[in-house]
Amino acid sequence: xxxxxxxxxxxxxxxxxxxxxxxxxxxxxxxxxxxxxxxxxxxxxxxxxxxxxxxxxxxxxxxxxxxxxxxxxxxxxxxxxxxxxxxxxxxxxxxxxxxxxxxxxxxxxxxxxxxxxxxxxxxxxxxxxxxxxxxxxxxxxxxxxxxxxxxxxxxxxxxxxxxxxxxxxxxxxxxxxxxxxxxxxxxxxxxxxxxxxxxxxxxxxxxxxxxxxxxxxxxxxxxxxxxxxxxxxxxxxxxxxxxxxxxxxxxxxxxxxxxxxxxxxxxxxxxxxxxxxxxxxxxxxxx
Amino acid sequence: xxxxxxxxxxxxxxxxxxxxxxxxxxxxxxxxxxxxxxxxxxxxxxxxxxxxxxxxxxxxxxxxxxxxxxxxxxxxxxxxxxxxxxxxxxxxxxxxxxxxxxxxxxxxxxxxxxxxxxxxxxxxxxxxxxxxxxxxxxxxxxxxxxxxxxxxxxxxxxxxxxxxxxxxxxxxxxxxxxxxxxxxxxxxxxxxxxxxxxxxxxxxxxxxxxxxxxxxxxxxxxxxxxxxxxxxxxxxxxxxxxxxxxxxxxxxxxxxxxxxxxxxxxxxxxxxxxxxxxxxxxxxxxx
Amino acid sequence: xxxxxxxxxxxxxxxxxxxxxxxxxxxxxxxxxxxxxxxxxxxxxxxxxxxxxxxxxxxxxxxxxxxxxxxxxxxxxxxxxxxxxxxxxxxxxxxxxxxxxxxxxxxxxxxxxxxxxxxxxxxxxxxxxxxxxxxxxxxxxxxxxxxxxxxxxxxxxxxxxxxxxxxxxxxxxxxxxxxxxxxxxxxxxxxxxxxxxxxxxxxxxxxxxxxxxxxxxxxxxxxxxxxxxxxxxxxxxxxxxxxxxxxxxxxxxxxxxxxxxxxxxxxxxxxxxxxxxxxxxxxxxxx
Numbered sequence: 080x081x082x083x084x085x086x087x088x089x090x091x092x093x094x095x096x097x098x099x100x101x102x103x104x105x106x107x108x109x110x111x112x113x114x115x116x117x118x119x120x121x122x123x124x125x126x127x128x129x130x131x132x133x134x135x136x137x138x139x140x141x142x143x144x145x146x147x148x149x150x151x152x153x154x155x156x157x158x159x160x161x162x163x164x165x166x167x168x169x170x171x172x173x174x175x176x177x178x179x180x181x182x183x184x185x186x187x188x189x190x191x192x193x194x195x196x197x198x199x200x201x202x203x204x205x206x207x208x209x210x211x212x213x214x215x216x217x218x219x220x221x222x223x224x225x226x227x228x229x230x231x232x233x234x235x236x237x238x239x240x241x242x243x244x245x246x247x248x249x250x251x252x253x254x255x256x257x258x259x260x261x262x263x264x265x266x267x268x269x270x271x272x273x274x275x276x277x278x279x280x281x282x283x284x285x286x287x288x289x290x291x292x293x294x295x296x297x298x299x300x301x302x303x304x305x306x307x308x309x310x311x312x313x314x315x316x317x318x319x320x321x322x323x324x325x326x327x328x329x330x331x332x333x334x335x336x337x338x339x340x341x342x343x344x345x346x347x348x349x350x351x352x353x354x355x356x357x358x359x360x361x362x363x364x365x366x
Numbered sequence: 367x368x369x370x371x372x373x374x375x376x377x378x379x380x381x382x383x384x385x386x387x388x389x390x391x392x393x394x395x396x397x398x399x400x401x402x403x404x405x406x407x408x409x410x411x412x413x414x415x416x417x418x419x420x421x422x423x424x425x426x427x428x429x430x431x432x433x434x435x436x437x438x439x440x441x442x443x444x445x446x447x448x449x450x451x452x453x454x455x456x457x458x459x460x461x462x463x464x465x466x467x468x469x470x471x472x473x474x475x476x477x478x479x480x481x482x483x484x485x486x487x488x489x490x491x492x493x494x495x496x497x498x499x500x501x502x503x504x505x506x507x508x509x510x511x512x513x514x515x516x517x518x519x520x521x522x523x524x525x526x527x528x529x530x531x532x533x534x535x536x537x538x539x540x541x542x543x544x545x546x547x548x549x550x551x552x553x554x555x556x557x558x559x560x561x562x563x564x565x566x567x568x569x570x571x572x573x574x575x576x577x578x579x580x581x582x583x584x585x586x587x588x589x590x591x592x593x594x595x596x597x598x599x600x601x602x603x604x605x606x607x608x609x610x611x612x613x614x615x616x617x618x619x620x621x622x623x624x625x626x627x628x629x630x631x632x633x634x635x636x637x638x639x640x641x642x643x644x645x646x647x648x649x650x651x652x653x
Numbered sequence: 654x655x656x657x658x659x660x661x662x663x664x665x666x667x668x669x670x671x672x673x674x675x676x677x678x679x680x681x682x683x684x685x686x687x688x689x690x691x692x693x694x695x696x697x698x699x700x701x702x703x704x705x706x707x708x709x710x711x712x713x714x715x716x717x718x719x720x721x722x723x724x725x726x727x728x729x730x731x732x733x734x735x736x737x738x739x740x741x742x743x744x745x746x747x748x749x750x751x752x753x754x755x756x757x758x759x760x761x762x763x764x765x766x767x768x769x770x771x772x773x774x775x776x777x778x779x780x781x782x783x784x785x786x787x788x789x790x791x792x793x794x795x796x797x798x799x800x801x802x803x804x805x806x807x808x809x810x811x812x813x814x815x816x817x818x819x820x821x822x823x824x825x826x827x828x829x830x831x832x833x834x835x836x837x838x839x840x841x842x843x844x845x846x847x848x849x850x851x852x853x854x855x856x857x858x859x860x861x862x863x864x865x866x867x868x869x870x871x872x873x874x875x876x877x878x879x880x881x882x883x884x885x886x887x888x889x890x891x892x893x894x895x896x897x898x899x900x901x902x903x904x905x906x907x908x909x910x911x912x913x914x915x916x917x918x919x920x921x922x923x924x925x926x927x928x929x930x931x932x933x934x935x936x937x938x939x940x
Contacts, residue, residue, distance in 0.1 A: 251609060264572065271595060272598060310847060319822055322823075350599075354602065533886040557897060558890050558893055
């Protein structure tokens with residue numbers, strides 16, 4: 080039944096994941112994509128680059144284009160997906176915090192739903208996935224990295240979910256994403272601290288799997304990881320991956336509106352608005 | 367909903383946790399506290415010492431005073447809580463086993479409920495918590511230590527849940543407490559063996575985080591750990607901690623009477639009574 | 654209630670586990686056992702050897718005899734159970750794949766139910782269990798090893814669940830068995846890859862606990878492990894083991910028919926039949 084449920088799940092998710100397409104006109108009227116896809120003809124692996132200057136902030140539009148690109152790569156039966164950034168300083172700076180500051184509720188609901196969609200699309204992607212982390216990767220940038228199956232990072236960067244530092248309380252599925260990679264004890268401590276791991280620390284705890292000295296080397300290592308699945312039947316591999324990840328997504332898929340309501344309710348509290356305000360002012364001063 | 371449920375949970379727990387206050391006269395008529403609280407004026411951190419000679423056995427009264435002190439420290443908005451012992455040989459020897467020997471059922475029910483209350487109060491404490499383990503820490507002493515977020519231990523001591531050695535079968539929430547710190551494989555083996563870890567072993571498996579050469583150093587290291595939360599918003603930190611720990615307490619909060627009944631039924635079996643009897647006689651002989 | 658439920662569970666499982674006995678005549682008319690039991694008079698430990706040439710394939714009959722032997726050892730109150738192979742090249746080659754190739758549905762249902770029974774009998778065995786892995790241990794051979802509490806392996810062998818390599822999607826309880834031993838991140842990757850770990854690799858990730866240079870040494874090390882429970886009360890140990898393993902078996906015990914249906918449905922798909930066919934032809938060529 081699980082295997083059937085999983086197959087059903089794929090079908091059931093399609094309308095959910097395509098729901099945002101109707102909203103596209105609301106947020107992205109233009110034609111210029113904020114992501115690029117390059118497929119290596121020899122290996123058949125697709126490299127998906129985030130390309131929104133200056134720091135790949137996950138705006139409504141960037142998330143739209145990421146979901147679109149993930150779906151496109153998946154339906155083209157690429158051999159694997161490597162997520163990276165065309166910016167060599169920042170992988171992704173995380174969610175667009177301006178969407179959380181004094182938000183209009185309807186807009187916030189769309190924004191959070193799109194972030195749910197993005198995580199589901201990447202976390203449940205049937206292809207082998209890897210992240211070539213060529214820049215800093217805080218907050219939702221880290222969530223995207225942990226949704227992949229492998230992580231290669233360049234030196235002298237930081238990665239981690241530092242939400243408590245700007246008064247945010249993450250959703251349980253974001254914790255699940257972290258906990259699919261790190262031991263429970265480390266997850267709790269890091270989330271509570273809002274810890275950002277330096278590359279070497281991230282390697283030691285297992286948050287990243289390898290360190291590479293250049294973006295090219297990082298992408299090559301990701302491709303080597305994807306090649307480790309060569310002996311596995313792709314459909315059996317994809318169903319096995321979903322079985323492993325089903326506990327992570329179960330609660331969210333069962334009650335997406337619940338997660339949404341919880342997020343909206345919390346974001347609207349004065350506590351959070353004040354904390355976010357102070358955080359954003361701190362960022363401005365540092366510039 | 368989780369975040370709301372958590373906030374609700376805090377409110378819901380209050381009557382549960384304050385239930386024992388009505389029982390206070392049953393068990394603690396005097397005024398002398400079995401715990402002391404010292405607040406460091408500079409750091410704002412409260413050190414809570416267990417102070418019941420000879421070995422900080424968790425009696426009805428000591429548990430009462432611990433819960434009382436934890437609540438007091440929490441409501442005083444201290445910056446953190448360090449749990450330690452005023453006895454430099456034993457942190458806590460664990461539950462008062464005399465309460466389990468041929469018990470009167472009503473008394474046993476009060477005793478076990480209080481232990482549930484104590485664990486919930488410490489495990490879900492909103493403040494950063496750490497244990498300065500300056501003496502042996504077997505059985506429920508270990509459960510208290512694992513309910514904290516960090517553990518610093520002095521050399522040449524032992525710590526562990528050795529319940530199977532005196533025929534006891536722990537509750538699932540005690541296992542959850544262990545498993546929030548140690549990997550599953552190590553937990554099962556250690557619980558089955560009734561293993562007591564020497565300080566160095568405990569450090570290697572991650573049951574303690576640091577070793578200190580004196581009680582003062584242990585407390586200083588705990589304070590350093592508590593300072594790692596300085597950049598986190600305290601409310602967001604507290605809600606995040608509860609989210610991480612919610613799976614540990616879910617079953618117990620949903621069915622406290624079930625856990626109580628199970629414990630009482632088991633303690634009343636001849637199997638357990640005979641095993642406990644033999645254990646207590648063994649302890650007497652060793653004296 | 655858990656402890657009561659566990660005790661009830663033992664009783665409830667008896668009819669389930671003895672269900673196959675009625676089927677014995679279907680599959681094993683002869684008297685020659687495919688397993689042997691040797692009890693060490695000094696230690697009281699039973700060594701259970703799989704003895705079906707050439708490679709201890711888990712046929713209907715071998716699984717029958719294994720379940721029978723496990724039950725016999727358990728009811729004889731042996732001090733522990735060591736699972737090993739009388740073949741010094743292969744511990745067990747895993748399930749009889751011929752039973753999955755163009756199967757008759759009723760036969761397939763019996764076959765899978767028996768595999769469920771075998772795993773439940775070993776995973777929930779009340780005695781201390783250990784595997785002396787003196788030969789290769791792929792697929793269901795690895796599942797049997799992980800159902801034990803300890804694993805000692807000889808050098809230059811391989812172990813792992815490589816199901817995706819022959820297009821099979823394992824059941825969730827097989828994943829649980831793996832995950833009771835290995836960290837989540839390693840489990841997902843290894844299952845997706847269909848990874849076979851060499852002895853040294855298996856030691857490093859914790860899939861095996863020790864390496865021994867001979868079968869005798871492996872059995873001696875297993876016996877040493879079993880002796881670590883000497884100070885634990887056997888009944889309390891057994892109940893504690895079941896409490897630790899209850900989450901692994903919960904879903905299967907709640908819905909055995911669901912797992913069966915899911916397996917049968919998947920095995921009957923052309924995808925799987927084609928993948929299995931190709932795999933079996935590959936094996937023939939290698940001979």
